[in-house]
Amino acid sequence: MLHPSSARWRRGLALDGLVLGLACLLVWPLLRSPGLPLARDLVFTPSQPFRLAWLGLGDTPARAVPLDALVSIADAVVGGAVLARIAILGILVLAGCAAHRLLRGAHPAARAVAGAFAVWNPFVVERLALGQWALLAAYAAGFVIVASASRLRDLGTSPREVATRTESAVARPGPAAYGPLLVGMALSAITPTGALVGAFLAVVVGWSRRTAAALLALAMAVQLPWLLPSLLGPAGLASDPGGVAAFAARAERPGGAVWSLLGLGGIWDAGSVPASRSGAFGHAGTVLVLVALVAGWVRLTRLVGPVTARRLAAVAGLGLIAAVASSLPGGATLVRAVVEGIPGAGLLRDSHKWLLPLALLAVLALGAAADRALRGVGRHAPALLVTAAVVAVGLPIVALPDATTVTWPTVRPVRYxxxxxxxxxxxxxxxxxxxxxxxxxxxxxxxxxxxxxxxxxxxxxxxxxxxxxxxxxxxxxxxxxxxxxxxxxxxxxxxxxxxxxxxxxxxxxxxxxxxxxxxxxxxxxxxxxxxxxxxxxxxxxxxxxIPGPVTVPDGSAGPAVTALVVSVDVLVGLLVMLLGGASVLVATRRRSGRHGRRAAAMLPATQRGSGRCSRR
Incomplete structure (x- = not known):
């Protein structure tokens, strides 16, 4: 008979396989054909050269900092073709696997629903069709941040832990405890938008008196790679306020932009929207999200904890308000004034991206709603449980049946x-x-x-x-x-x-x-x-x-600013690696200890006793 932990491991592996299969289907042309993806905003080259502009030290705003620098470094190691496949597929798989692991206490089929919806939903599909894989990295990291921040907030607060630890140990989690959270925040922070969303999510979900100072420090640390060059570099920070209307969320079907946003759609680019979103399937998708949020709420509070659920819902609500604002007459005027008056506020122009926290909540809520429904079927009609599970897992795909019609053309590789x-x-x-x-x-x-x-x-x-x-x-x-x-x-x-x-x-x-x-x-x-x-x-x-002398303008940030930015970037990278590595080491030791205790428990009592005597 399988040990319970072995059974859990096998279930987790099966769920990971489902997520991997859906992710592969969504980007199949990228995996099937050689070459490099080159469409919309999805641009990969065989080996992107490294330059200081990738650190935000050029004459353009730090919109892709430190993303471009990281891509250049990775290209030097594995090449652009390999990196494109690892990054795009890996982000989708991470999103699905992290989502279903957040619902460990749910029915396996309900976890499968969450994993499937994390990969196959309008927010992911439309952003992938636009080629914005870095924003999807922040989305995938969001599940990691929610899990890590919740665990960190509750660390040492259970009655058993409080009874067996000193007061100081309960009050201050060790540095290694922050490792998983910082890694998630760092992945989210490969672009400024992701840095802001990930840090805000981490601080809100993980906030407690014990963790507040450390959370704020880490949240600021992951902003530094883009914030420092933005403040000190030569690039301007002004943005055309006309972009507020151009990049505002749009209605994909009758019902207005808000109705589309509630269904996780509404992106400004019509070419990134599957045709099914304009009709009955689009309406059904919005209804599915709303039903999941209502029907799954109570169960979600039990699966992830009431504090985590409420705080995630609060962040999602703020994100929805930010996404809706540009589509409303008064809101558009306000956002335009902010973009005109505050340097760097051009980040606010693309309103659809602020749906990211709502997408996280919707994925978990749908899994929780499925868990509630499946448990009800198991109690009242157990013969239909398998059928109900299959239907539930297929819901995300049925609600968006033509997702690949917009993702495949974008990820299809070409040869330069x-x-x-x-x-x-x-x-x-x-x-x-x-x-x-x-x-x-x-x-x-x-x-x-x-x-x-x-x-x-x-x-x-x-x-x-x-x-x-x-x-x-x-x-x-x-x-x-x-x-x-x-x-x-x-x-x-x-x-x-x-x-x-x-x-x-x-x-x-x-x-x-x-x-x-x-x-x-x-x-x-x-x-x-x-x-x-x-x-x-x-x-x-x-x-x-151009023949003759060329006057090369000095558009650099200057040696002092360059040295400061490079030093800070290196220090932030080292901090992520050190805390991330420490957390892996601690987790490995704990796992080894559990396996050792489990193996000892399976021995006859006489052997367990002789083992203790021999150590004396």
Missing amino acids: PTDFERVAAIVDGSSGTLVTLPWQAYRVYPWGSPLAVYDPASRWFDVDVVMSDRLRVGTTLLTGESDRAQEVGAVVEGGSPARAADLGRLGVRWVLVQADAPPGAAAIPVETPKGAVQRYAGAHLTLYE
């Missing part, structure tokens, strides 16, 4: 033309700046996905790259945030054609013209800067060099 390698051989390591044309941030390549993609040049070439940072959302063209890009853009678009000397005075040495057109369509015409010399001509890329 050899032109990129040949241009890199010329420009890598050179001084001066490379400008990419046509002057726009997103491109449609005839050799790649039919979806527009963020220009990969800055992640391909080991040289300073300047490109347009203006964003077109529908018919709205949003002003960029880089002063340098605006200066170069004025020269590129101001003349017919631009003069090489004018570009040279701005530090431009290279001009890269890309064949930018959907398959079968003519490329966007680009006039070569007057006086530029062609250095490479391929089927997809043409490289020109």
Whole structure:
């Protein structure tokens, strides 16, 4: 007969297998075909070069700090193709596995429901379709943060622990106890948005008199990699307030934006929304979430604890308010004023992303509601329990049957033309700046996905790259945030054609013209800067060099700021590794101790006694 712990281990493994299967299905083209994903905001290159701009020390706001730096480091170890598959699939698997483990006391089928819904829900699908895998890392980390913060808050407070520990031990959890929480917060903090959400979630859920100071310190620590360069670096912090309306949540179907948001949808980009969300399936999805929140609430308070459930619900409510605000007349005006008046408040423009805490709550609530329903079926109609379990597990997929129609085109890998390698051989390591044309941030390549993609040049070439940072959302063209890009853009678009000397005075040495057109369509015409010399001509890329002296502008943050930012980043990384490693060591020792006691308990009494005598 299996020991109870072995049975639990096997159940957990089976649930992990279900999560892995759904995650693989959601990103199947990425696993099936070679190449690198290149669509929408999902941009991977064979080996992204490292530069100080990835630490927020460039002339653009720290929107992807420290994400780009971490990608560059990981690319140097495993390469972009491997990293893309590990990161995207791993994030989805982590979300599902962490979600079902939060509901350990639930029926296995109910845990399966939570794991499935954590992977297969509108928030995940729409963000993945947009290519924003880093935000999904914060989402997956959210489950880890909730579990770790709850455990930390309650550590040493059970009657048995209080009776067997000294007062000081109860009052102050050891540093290793914070390890899992800090690792979750660090994963969430690979972007500024994730850093804010993860830290706030950790502080609210884990708050107690014993943990308050440490939680606040850790919450501030994970903000430093993006906050310091934002405050001290050369980049501006102003954002176009027109983005508030452009990135506001939208109604996917009749009922308004709020109704769509309550169903975990409502993303601003219509191209990321599965067609089923516009009709009956979309309405059913919202009803499913609302029913789960109501029917599963009492059971959820028992599974994760009433304090954790209430605090998570409070954070989810605040997130919903932030997501809804931009879609309401008065709220949109308020958010616009904040974006205009507070430097760095451009983070608020994309309102749908603030649904992240509600998505966490909805996943756990659906699992709790399923547990309540399955226990009722088991009591009153046990013959139908298996059927009910199968139906419950299939609910997330049935509610969003066409999820892969929007995720597959985004994650489908492509092969870069050899032109990129040949241009890199010329420009890598050179001084001066490379400008990419046509002057726009997103491109449609005839050799790649039919979806527009963020220009990969800055992640391909080991040289300073300047490109347009203006964003077109529908018919709205949003002003960029880089002063340098605006200066170069004025020269590129101001003349017919631009003069090489004018570009040279701005530090431009290279001009890269890309064949930018959907398959079968003519490329966007680009006039070569007057006086530029062609250095490479391929089927997809043409490289020109600006002759004569190039004035390289000093756009750096300065040695003192650079040293401070790099030092702080290293210290934060070391803190995460030290506390994370310490927590693993402590957990391993505890597990070994439990296994030893269990093995001793299975021995005959005479052998257990002789063992004790021999040690004397």
